[in-house]
Amino acid sequence: MIILDNVSKTYDYQVALSNISLTVEKGEMAFVTGPSGAGKTTLFKLLYLAEKPDEGTLTIAGFNAADLKDSAIPYLRRNIGVVFQDFKLLNNKTVYDNIALALRIRGIVEREIKERVHSVLKMVNLRHKADSYPLTLSGGEQQRITIARSIVGEPTVMLADEPTGNLDEENEKEIMKIFKHINNKGTTILIATHNRALFENTAKRVFLLEGGRLVKGEEK
Numbered sequence: 001m002i003i004l005d006n007v008s009k010t011y012d013y014q015v016a017l018s019n020i021s022l023t024v025e026k027g028e029m030a031f032v033t034g035p036s037g038a039g040k041t042t043l044f045k046l047l048y049l050a051e052k053p054d055e056g057t058l059t060i061a062g063f064n065a066a067d068l069k070d071s072a073i074p075y076l077r078r079n080i081g082v083v084f085q086d087f088k089l090l091n092n093k094t095v096y097d098n099i100a101l102a103l104r105i106r107g108i109v110e111r112e113i114k115e116r117v118h119s120v121l122k123m124v125n126l127r128h129k130a131d132s133y134p135l136t137l138s139g140g141e142q143q144r145i146t147i148a149r150s151i152v153g154e155p156t157v158m159l160a161d162e163p164t165g166n167l168d169e170e171n172e173k174e175i176m177k178i179f180k181h182i183n184n185k186g187t188t189i190l191i192a193t194h195n196r197a198l199f200e201n202t203a204k205r206v207f208l209l210e211g212g213r214l215v216k217g218e219e220k
Contacts, residue, residue, distance in 0.1 A: 007056035034209035081150030140171030
């Protein structure tokens, strides 16, 4: 579902990623970790095609990034849900409208949008917050809304970049519980984190980046 083969990326002669090869299987949940500056954020930018690799091949959700025209990138992104550390919610829109926006862009009828939005809000235990605005919510609630927004389009792959970085331990556990539920329904998930507590003793694969290189992909 996610395949990188000798992928490299350089910015202004500084190597961000060097010869990265890894595979995340369909339906798998795996983790990418490493210190700040290791290349985790660059890797994720490549995966949702905010950037393209300088060398190597990258395949995600059945799409080969090298063969994609810019006009086709939005169609790829419909198959990918992205969860950001800083939420990226629209503060002037309600929780409902934040989640519904991507479906409206696709031209989905409002009745189906309503069903989908309420379904994902129920999944993250925030249906009662549908008419609230993001700035009235706690950090943990905002992150759960971000997750709901990322899955309402029923993506085959989910990418989560430091999804618990700003949360306390209780909210961290709640977020991981939601990810496990989504993964159990068949969505492939790759989580970038510096927090070892998220993946220790989970039996999930962990890819360790250091200085833009893949040091190891190991069983935990």
